[in-house]
Amino acid sequence: MAKVLVIDYEKCTGCRLCELVCSVKHEGVSNPARSRIKIVKWEMEGRYVPMSCQQCESAPCQAVCPVNALSRDETLNRVVVDYDTCIGCRMCVAVCPFGAMSFDVLAKRIIKCDLCDGAPLCADFCEVDAIQYVDASQQSTTKQVTAADKLSEIMQKVAQAISTV
Amino acid sequence: MSEETTSESVAKGRTYGAFRCLNCFERVTVPTRTKTHKCPHCGFEWRISWIAPDFPRIRGPVWDVNRRLAEEATAKEKDGRE
Amino acid sequence: MALNRQIAYIDLTTGDVKMKPIPIEIRKLFLGGRGLDMYLMYNHIEPGIDPLGPDNVVFVSAGILGGTLASASSRTHIGGKSPLTGFIGSANMGGFFAPELRWAGFDHIVIKGRAEKPSYLWINNGEIAIRDAGSIWGQTVHDTQQIIREELGDRDIKVLTIGLAGEKLVRFANVMTGMKDAGGRSGMGALLGSKNLKAIAVRGTMDIKIEHPEEALEYNRKIISQITSAKVSQTQGKLGTPFIWGATNTQGLIRVRNFQLNQLENADEVEPEALEELATGMAGCFGCQVHCRSKYIIPEGPYAGVYDEGPEYTSQGAFAGEPGCRSANTILVGNHLVNIYGLDNLETGSMIAWAMELYEKGILTIKDTDGLELRFGNDEALIEMVHRIAKRQGLGDILAEGPLRAAEKIGKDSIKYLIHVKGMSNLHSDERATPALALGIATGSRGADHLRSRPAIDLYHLPESVLRSIYSQPVPYDGPLSSDYHDYEGKPWQVRWQEMCYEAVDCLGICKYHTVFLGATLPSFEEWSELLYYNTGLELSPLDIWNVADRAYNIERLFNIREGMTREHDWLVDRYFDEPTKLGIPNIQGRTIDRDKFKRMIDEYYQHHGWDENGVPRPETLQKLGIENEPSHML
Numbered sequence: 001m002a003k004v005l006v007i008d009y010e011k012c013t014g015c016r017l018c019e020l021v022c023s024v025k026h027e028g029v030s031n032p033a034r035s036r037i038k039i040v041k042w043e044m045e046g047r048y049v050p051m052s053c054q055q056c057e058s059a060p061c062q063a064v065c066p067v068n069a070l071s072r073d074e075t076l077n078r079v080v081v082d083y084d085t086c087i088g089c090r091m092c093v094a095v096c097p098f099g100a101m102s103f104d105v106l107a108k109r110i111i112k113c114d115l116c117d118g119a120p121l122c123a124d125f126c127e128v129d130a131i132q133y134v135d136a137s138q139q140s141t142t143k144q145v146t147a148a149d150k151l152s153e154i155m156q157k158v159a160q161a162i163s164t165v
Numbered sequence: 166m167s168e169e170t171t172s173e174s175v176a177k178g179r180t181y182g183a184f185r186c187l188n189c190f191e192r193v194t195v196p197t198r199t200k201t202h203k204c205p206h207c208g209f210e211w212r213i214s215w216i217a218p219d220f221p222r223i224r225g226p227v228w229d230v231n232r233r234l235a236e237e238a239t240a241k242e243k244d245g246r247e
Numbered sequence: 248m249a250l251n252r253q254i255a256y257i258d259l260t261t262g263d264v265k266m267k268p269i270p271i272e273i274r275k276l277f278l279g280g281r282g283l284d285m286y287l288m289y290n291h292i293e294p295g296i297d298p299l300g301p302d303n304v305v306f307v308s309a310g311i312l313g314g315t316l317a318s319a320s321s322r323t324h325i326g327g328k329s330p331l332t333g334f335i336g337s338a339n340m341g342g343f344f345a346p347e348l349r350w351a352g353f354d355h356i357v358i359k360g361r362a363e364k365p366s367y368l369w370i371n372n373g374e375i376a377i378r379d380a381g382s383i384w385g386q387t388v389h390d391t392q393q394i395i396r397e398e399l400g401d402r403d404i405k406v407l408t409i410g411l412a413g414e415k416l417v418r419f420a421n422v423m424t425g426m427k428d429a430g431g432r433s434g435m436g437a438l439l440g441s442k443n444l445k446a447i448a449v450r451g452t453m454d455i456k457i458e459h460p461e462e463a464l465e466y467n468r469k470i471i472s473q474i475t476s477a478k479v480s481q482t483q484g485k486l487g488t489p490f491i492w493g494a495t496n497t498q499g500l501i502r503v504r505n506f507q508l509n510q511l512e513n514a515d516e517v518e519p520e521a522l523e524e525l526a527t528g529m530a531g532c533f534g535c536q537v538h539c540r541s542k543y544i545i546p547e548g549p550y551a552g553v554y555d556e557g558p559e560y561t562s563q564g565a566f567a568g569e570p571g572c573r574s575a576n577t578i579l580v581g582n583h584l585v586n587i588y589g590l591d592n593l594e595t596g597s598m599i600a601w602a603m604e605l606y607e608k609g610i611l612t613i614k615d616t617d618g619l620e621l622r623f624g625n626d627e628a629l630i631e632m633v634h635r636i637a638k639r640q641g642l643g644d645i646l647a648e649g650p651l652r653a654a655e656k657i658g659k660d661s662i663k664y665l666i667h668v669k670g671m672s673n674l675h676s677d678e679r680a681t682p683a684l685a686l687g688i689a690t691g692s693r694g695a696d697h698l699r700s701r702p703a704i705d706l707y708h709l710p711e712s713v714l715r716s717i718y719s720q721p722v723p724y725d726g727p728l729s730s731d732y733h734d735y736e737g738k739p740w741q742v743r744w745q746e747m748c749y750e751a752v753d754c755l756g757i758c759k760y761h762t763v764f765l766g767a768t769l770p771s772f773e774e775w776s777e778l779l780y781y782n783t784g785l786e787l788s789p790l791d792i793w794n795v796a797d798r799a800y801n802i803e804r805l806f807n808i809r810e811g812m813t814r815e816h817d818w819l820v821d822r823y824f825d826e827p828t829k830l831g832i833p834n835i836q837g838r839t840i841d842r843d844k845f846k847r848m849i850d851e852y853y854q855h856h857g858w859d860e861n862g863v864p865r866p867e868t869l870q871k872l873g874i875e876n877e878p879s880h881m882l
Contacts, residue, residue, distance in 0.1 A: 170773050170774070171717060171771060172768045172771065172773075172774070174716060175713055175716060175717065175767050175768045176476070178710075187832065188832045188833070209832070211497075214493075214520045216478070220481065222482060222490075222493060224493055224518060224520055225493065225496070225518055226497055228512055228513050232512070234833075235830075235831070235836060238833035239833055239837065242833070
């Protein structure tokens with residue numbers, strides 16, 4: 001089964017190493033403006049949310065592209081850009097609901113997450129596992145376990161509180 | 166990069182499941198999740214916290230025990246000198 | 248390439264802005280960050296000027312590896328003549344400012360003159376503008392950053408700013424960025440305040456070319472595993488820097504009630520594990536895996552519900568150990584206040600603890616404190632004094648002048664109770680049982696300080712073989728080394744080595760927690776040489792990097808000597824020699840520093856540096872390092 005990038009923003013420490021390794025890997029430079037992933041921050045509240053392409057099954061970018069430069073790669077479960085066809089009109093940037101399609105003003109072209117061809121560096125370098133590359137089927141399982149863990153903890157506390165009344 | 170770096174050689178001495186007694190500096194192995202532990206070498210007693218299941222650290226002294234031991238030790242040293 | 252960042256000279260009096268490339272020859276001599284700042288300071292600051300006058304110069308810089316795959320390459324350096332000591336002013340902070348400065352095209356900013364009205368700098372992709380700071384003058388550190396982002400319409404702008412303390416010229420005011428990143432020590436915030444410069448806002452989207460990207464990524468992976476496998480990093484990632492308390496307070500190595508005791512007994516609520524329970528998570532600086540910044544919400548009192556980050560080990564000392572308080576909430580509130588006012592927590596805590604001792608000894612009275620019972624253990628009085636220092640009200644106005652000036656104003660015997668070196672207060676650490684650590688604070692180029700040369704691993708009783716493998720590289724050393732922290736022998740070399748270690752990473756722009764500071768297995772000169780090559784293409788051997796550090800440290804020494812520093816300034820206050828420690832484990836109790844042995848340590852330390860018996864660099868030392876003709880005015 002194809003893998004997906006799973007982001008758990010609660011684990012993110014906001015260090016932005018993912019942005020750095022992404023721009024180094026793809027462009028050979030340190031420049032978050034050219035990274036395919038971005039940590040959106042509410043610095044004064046301590047909230048950090050990594051944002052990247054969701055590789056949507058029914059992708060608006062793909063639908064809006066006037067020259068069909070975007071297509072679905074089923075092997076890696078991703079949306080890919082054919083740069084020979086792309087005319088750089090930025091319609092995909094306009095429609096992406098996650099802001100995950102961006103326009104690289106230096107290279108003058110569209111950039112989006114390509115899952116590093118099956119070995120995404122952002123997940124690889126994320127020490128706290130805020131970004132993980134896992135089987136699509138596992139995405140909800142992991143969430144279920146975390147949620148169940150929290151829930152049972154609360155239930156136990158309630159049970160204890162009741163028993164001491 | 167085939168040669169071993171200083172850090173790699175020093176890291177070989179790393180141990181798990183133990184802490185260094187902060188009084189006598191002997192390494193003390195301690196059962197997982199223990200909350201207080203008496204050093205078998207010097208008798209000082211420590212409150213233990215756990216960074217990971219195999220990684221204990223001294224949180225602080227068992228205050229009354231160690232204060233008494235320290236007072237006894239310093240009194241003895243004073244006697245020795247006099 | 249990673250090196251084509253510029254230096255900008257800004258004259259606030261005339262509004263002139265000039266930009267220059269940084270010649271590669273100077274890069275090889277000083278790299279960047281603190282090293283190059285020190286070169287610039289020695290060249291641009293005229294001897295004997297008033298630190299708070301328009302002739303002083305502020306230097307803001309990123310390290311040469313800032314923003315690269317060097318791991319924790321986040322550090323910003325701020326330099327200038329210190330308003331606190333009159334010697335080297337030098338502060339260093341983490342966060343995200345330095346990488347952003349580099350993406351905006353600059354490595355070094357030199358700020359001269361004085362703006363006529365409150366101003367701030369806006370640095371954006373190679374362009375620099377001086378803007379009116381009317382909307383932010385008087386605002387807190389946190390609000391200033393938000394207002395600037397809104398004003399300029401970009402939420403990714405990074406801001407370096409001063410708070411009220413800097414505006415009020417508190418001589419130990421910080422330069423700040425983010426929630427709690429503090430360019431602390433030596434009063435760089437007051438220096439900005441004296442120039443009517445409230446903030447520097449930066450935003451950049453320019454490439455920093457990584458010279459060997461594949462290898463840089465691979466080597467970064469190796470460094471990350473080296474760091475995350477170290478037990479000290481794991482501990483720090485869980486408990487933040489307060490973890491140090493577990494070793495120091497447990498043994499009796501901290502200052503309590505100013506300097507009267509050396510352990511805060513039965514204060515379990517302020518232990519790192521207790522503080523961790525109040526944390527809502529951990530955050531990291533740019534590119535760092537250690538994530539040692541606790542996020543928290545103040546639980547009780549008038550500040551309940553306020554979000555902030557920290558508290559660091561220094562805030563534990565400032566708001567618990569030194570004033571003899573035992574409340575976690577007080578630490579969190581105190582930490583929040585120094586963050587929003589932009590105060591040096593360490594200096595603030597020391598000044599208040601000193602005032603408390605003066606109050607209890609009757610040197611200060613309730614009249615001097617305007618009715619405040621300034622006693623040890625009085626949390627409310629402690630917090631109130633933080634406000635008064637930042638606002639320069641009453642006694643706070645006197646304490647805001649820093650140790651020596653305040654002692655002069657208060658008079659009587661007050662100076663006897665000060666814990667300082669070169670007019671700068673010490674960390675809340677007590678070095679009476681540890682001569683190596685005592686030597687470090689006595690000789691630090693910016694005053695009493697633990698981040699200049701502290702051989703902290705000396706406390707670990709490491710086997711001599713381990714010490715040998717660390718301390719005999721990259722410069723051979725076959726002198727004595729001892730695992731016993733009570734010893735005087737061999738320690739001057741450790742201090743000298745750590746000095747080079749910290750100076751080197753300050754030039755590179757890497758965090759000290761990624762060095763042999765608190766962990767013996769963390770990166771050192773060997774690793775930095777590789778990092779430098781993969782990221783920038785510069786080929787410097789570990790020894791070359793040591794020499795860069797040595798060059799920079801000698802320039803600091805020359806600067807200090809030019810400002811009147813003598814051997815007498817490398818010395819501790821009498822209490823270290825005369826008052827034995829009272830608490831802690833038997834090993835620590837009853838300890839003082841021995842004057843004669845300490846004097847010999849200083850002699851040896853000077854010899855290791857190639858300095859004469861007065862601490863002046865010998866001509867051949869300067870020649871060997873190629874700095875015999877400084878100031879050379881190449882930049």
